[in-house]
Amino acid sequence: xxxxxxxxxxxxxxxxxxxxxxxxxxxxxxxxxxxxxxxxxxxxxxxxxxxxxxxxxxxxxxxxxxxxxxxxxxxxxxxxxxxxxxxxxxxxxxxxxxxxxxxxxxxxxxxxxxxxxxxxx
Amino acid sequence: xxxxxxxxxxxxxxxxxxxxxxxxxxxxxxxxxxxxxxxxxxxxxxxxxxxxxxxxxxxxxxxxxxxxxxxxxxxxxxxxxxxxxxxxxxxxxxxxxxxxxxxxxxxxxxxxxxxxxxxxxxxxxxxxxxxxxxxxxxxxxxxxxxxxxxxxxxxxxxxxxxxxxxxxxxxxxxxxxxxxxxxxxxxxxxxxxxxxxxxxxxxxxxxxxxxxxxxxxxxxxxxxxxxxxxxxxxxxxxxxxxxxxxxxxxxxxxxxxxxxxxxxxxxxxxxxxxxxxxxxxxxxxxxxxxxxxxxxxxxxxxxxxxxxxxxxxxx
Amino acid sequence: xxxxxxxxxxxxxxxxxxxxxxxxxxxxxxxxxxxxxxxxxxxxxxxxxxxxxxxxxxxxxxxxxxxxxxxxxxxxxxxxxxxxxxxxxxxxxxxxxxxxxxxxxxxxxxxxxxxxxxxxxxxxxxxxxxxxxxxxxxxxxxxxxxxxxxxxxxxxxxxxxxxxxxxxxxxxxxxxxxxxxxxxxxxxxxxxxxxxxxxxxx
Numbered sequence: 001x002x003x004x005x006x007x008x009x010x011x012x013x014x015x016x017x018x019x020x021x022x023x024x025x026x027x028x029x030x031x032x033x034x035x036x037x038x039x040x041x042x043x044x045x046x047x048x049x050x051x052x053x054x055x056x057x058x059x060x061x062x063x064x065x066x067x068x069x070x071x072x073x074x075x076x077x078x079x080x081x082x083x084x085x086x087x088x089x090x091x092x093x094x095x096x097x098x099x100x101x102x103x104x105x106x107x108x109x110x111x112x113x114x115x116x117x118x119x120x121x
Numbered sequence: 122x123x124x125x126x127x128x129x130x131x132x133x134x135x136x137x138x139x140x141x142x143x144x145x146x147x148x149x150x151x152x153x154x155x156x157x158x159x160x161x162x163x164x165x166x167x168x169x170x171x172x173x174x175x176x177x178x179x180x181x182x183x184x185x186x187x188x189x190x191x192x193x194x195x196x197x198x199x200x201x202x203x204x205x206x207x208x209x210x211x212x213x214x215x216x217x218x219x220x221x222x223x224x225x226x227x228x229x230x231x232x233x234x235x236x237x238x239x240x241x242x243x244x245x246x247x248x249x250x251x252x253x254x255x256x257x258x259x260x261x262x263x264x265x266x267x268x269x270x271x272x273x274x275x276x277x278x279x280x281x282x283x284x285x286x287x288x289x290x291x292x293x294x295x296x297x298x299x300x301x302x303x304x305x306x307x308x309x310x311x312x313x314x315x316x317x318x319x320x321x322x323x324x325x326x327x328x329x330x331x332x333x334x335x336x337x338x339x340x341x342x343x344x345x346x347x348x349x350x351x352x353x354x355x356x357x358x359x360x361x362x363x364x365x366x367x368x369x370x371x372x373x374x375x376x377x378x379x380x381x382x383x384x385x386x387x388x389x390x391x392x393x394x395x396x397x398x399x400x401x402x403x404x405x406x407x408x409x410x411x412x413x414x415x416x417x418x419x420x421x422x423x424x425x426x427x428x429x430x431x432x433x434x435x436x
Numbered sequence: 437x438x439x440x441x442x443x444x445x446x447x448x449x450x451x452x453x454x455x456x457x458x459x460x461x462x463x464x465x466x467x468x469x470x471x472x473x474x475x476x477x478x479x480x481x482x483x484x485x486x487x488x489x490x491x492x493x494x495x496x497x498x499x500x501x502x503x504x505x506x507x508x509x510x511x512x513x514x515x516x517x518x519x520x521x522x523x524x525x526x527x528x529x530x531x532x533x534x535x536x537x538x539x540x541x542x543x544x545x546x547x548x549x550x551x552x553x554x555x556x557x558x559x560x561x562x563x564x565x566x567x568x569x570x571x572x573x574x575x576x577x578x579x580x581x582x583x584x585x586x587x588x589x590x591x592x593x594x595x596x597x598x599x600x601x602x603x604x605x606x607x608x609x610x611x612x613x614x615x616x617x618x619x620x621x622x623x624x625x626x627x628x629x630x631x632x633x634x635x636x637x638x
Binding site: 010011012013014016017020055056057058083084085086087088104105 | 444472475635
Binding site for chain 3: 186192193194195196197198200202203204226228
């Protein structure tokens with residue numbers, strides 16, 4: 001089974017970090033966005049199964065993306081991967097519909113466990 | 122292990138107080154420096170609560186400080202500049218400084234030794250010397266700044282500082298639409314006075330005149346020596362009526378003032394110019410030149426008189 | 437001079453390390469202060485001595501500037517400057533959980549600065565397998581003196597520095613503080629070596 005994946009992070013290194021932690025069938029055709037606005041535009045134009053989303057980003061930040069997707073009823077499975085690990089931020093993110101909150105730098109095992117929990121592995 | 126022995130030996134020879142407490146604020150280590158300076162033997166201190174050994178510690182503050190070290194696992198500091206000392210310890214210069222207790226810089230270090238409870242190490246350094254010289258330096262700098270503002274002979278503001286004051290008062294008056302008045306006065310026939318009594322006599326006249334006028338002024342008035350025998354006064358929040366009143370009192374006070382110099386009495390008069398700020402004045406120098414012109418009028422009208430700047434009387 | 441510039445990958449890598457450090461530091465801070473800290477994308481740029489002076493002078497109306505030096509292994513070192521706005525200083529005691537009369541505003545500012553600097557740099561150092569030591573924080577400018585008075589009197593022993601600016605916003609207290617890290621010329625090379633090592637793993 002194959003899933004379409006979008007990775008949204010302003011950092012090239014962070015995007016690479018996610019890609020290289022993903023199993024082949026998810027990373028092969030993954031698309032990339034370098035800020036929240038880019039991600040929202042891609043999500044409007046095509047359907048994605050999974051969105052990996054950073055929070056602290058220029059132009060439109062992760063919370064802005066979550067709110068926009070919620071408002072526009074666009075519903076990929078969203079995994080937030082962020083350095084901003086304050087408990088208040090984690091609960092905010094989950095309230096806005098994210099499946100899980102993963103702390104940066106993302107760890108292979110944690111990522112895979114979460115993907116398995118949501119039926120992507 | 123010899124390395125450990127070295128460390129212990131150094132800890133006891135360092136000129137720094139080393140104190141380790143556990144999370145219950147009980148003392149677990151106490152080096153020789155503290156034994157000597159606090160005059161307490163380790164056996165009477167180890168295991169004791171730090172607040173019992175040092176009752177002078179501000180408990181609430183101290184606990185919050187230590188808490189931050191435990192919780193954030195990061196070192197913290199306390200400088201003599203904010204808190205002269207934490208621990209009441211004697212210092213090594215009791216004779217040559219006026220400090221009662223040792224001025225201290227304290228560092229609080231988190232100790233993380235495996236399989237061990239959390240501990241905080243407190244380092245206490247004697248900075249009484251630094252504190253002493255820094256205080257002296259600060260006092261000297263203040264004196265220097267003061268000297269920079271004062272005219273050495275008359276002890277009123279010098280021209281430079283007086284003009285800086287005027288610049289500030291002028292822009293404040295314009296911004297808040299407050300009144301602002303300027304008085305300038307010049308001692309009459311001062312050159313003759315210098316020729317008659319010598320420069321020493323002239324100096325005494327300047328000093329005594331400044332003294333008499335200083336007593337007449339309000340707290341906010343700014344009195345300076347403009348140059349030679351010319352003085353100037355800034356009167357903030359003052360209109361022409363108020364300024365004229367002060368000017369007249371100055372004129373009278375000077376004319377009545379009898380100055381004793383080498384068994385003779387010197388009498389002197391002054392010509393006075395007054396101006397107040399007007400809408401047309403855009404720079405403080407405008408106000409000075411109006412006042413100066415009024416002063417010139419006073420000289421031309423026979424001296425020992427107060428004259429008002431012309432454009433103001435016309436208005 | 438060109439060997440002091442970070443290339444795009446190096447800049448990106450440093451930014452990400454700083455992001456993670458900032459995130460964890462804010463988390464610790466939020467727990468310690470019992471509040472929420474809002475994070476912005478940090479800025480990283482190369483600055484000259486002159487532009488530093490200009491920047492500090494334009495901050496003339498800062499209530500306070502606190503300096504704290506840091507140094508770690510492999511020649512990683514620099515100076516952190518914490519800058520506060522005047523209107524914020526009266527909220528500090530509240531934020532730190534002190535009684536208002538318990539200590540001076542200056543002491544509060546120094547305390548908070550030290551917490552901000554050391555929590556951030558500890559996490560930063562951990563990510564690059566390093567460990568930092570710190571000098572005691574010092575108040576450079578407060579209500580008594582302007583920062584420019586302080587700096588005008590000294591000549592700098594460097595021409596270029598790497599400037600990292602991080603803005604902390606504590607929402608409950610609508611309190612702001614800029615943390616600016618200056619890494620002097622000689623230490624930039626060392627930072628680059630460390631970054632290249634991390635990039636090699638990718």
